[in-house]
Amino acid sequence: MTVYRALDDETRRVVLDELAARDGQTLFEICSVLATRHGLGLTRQAISQHLGVLEAAGLVVTEKRGRSKYHYFNPEPLAEIARRWPLGEKEQ
Amino acid sequence: MTVYRALDDETRRVVLDELAARDGQTLFEICSVLATRHGLGLTRQAISQHLGVLEAAGLVVTEKRGRSKYHYFNPEPLAEIARRWPLGEKEQ
């Protein structure tokens, strides 16, 4: 699973946005955030599958404690893009 | 067509590599480079479609002179990724 494929979905990009803003959310927390703040009426299983794709790409790492699974944004794989091509303009 | 979708294909990524290395190549030149240097036995039409995807994403700009069409790598859309999330590690 490549980073590029993982990023090729708006729902997954929004999930990354939310994890970057507040790290360590559970699946249910992400579900409610997507529903309330983004109007995305997806089922829990759909979002779980998206998280699996992000995890397989290394963009999300997880930690399981008790019956909950906490998700953390890992930006490192994004550096692959910057390494492969020059980025247009300047980064902030 | 998003930048992310355009990047989600190894053939298109190789095309970007080649254009970044030598700008202004024609479709036929790109075909022969992919075949000889990368062992990609795709038809001309397939590669033409890939170039269309890259152009729709803004990653490639073209210029038509005579019966030839010249392709140029445009890195600017890649900056969108750097703007949206922090890149892991440091960029070179």
Added chain:
DNA sequence: ACTATATGCAAGTAACCACTTGCCTATCAA
């Protein structure tokens, strides 16, 4: 033990994507 909570697994479906094949248009040289 029983119930609710938090998540996982698997099959089915509709839409999408990469690639091919076949034909067509346009430019240049003789």
Added chain:
DNA sequence: TTGATAGGCAAGTGGTTACTTGCATATAGT
């Protein structure tokens, strides 16, 4: 004009993806 070169358009196909539905597992509270 004839022929060769450079590229475009469109339909069809096989494989993949996003999403749903249904059921199962594991943990926590009472």
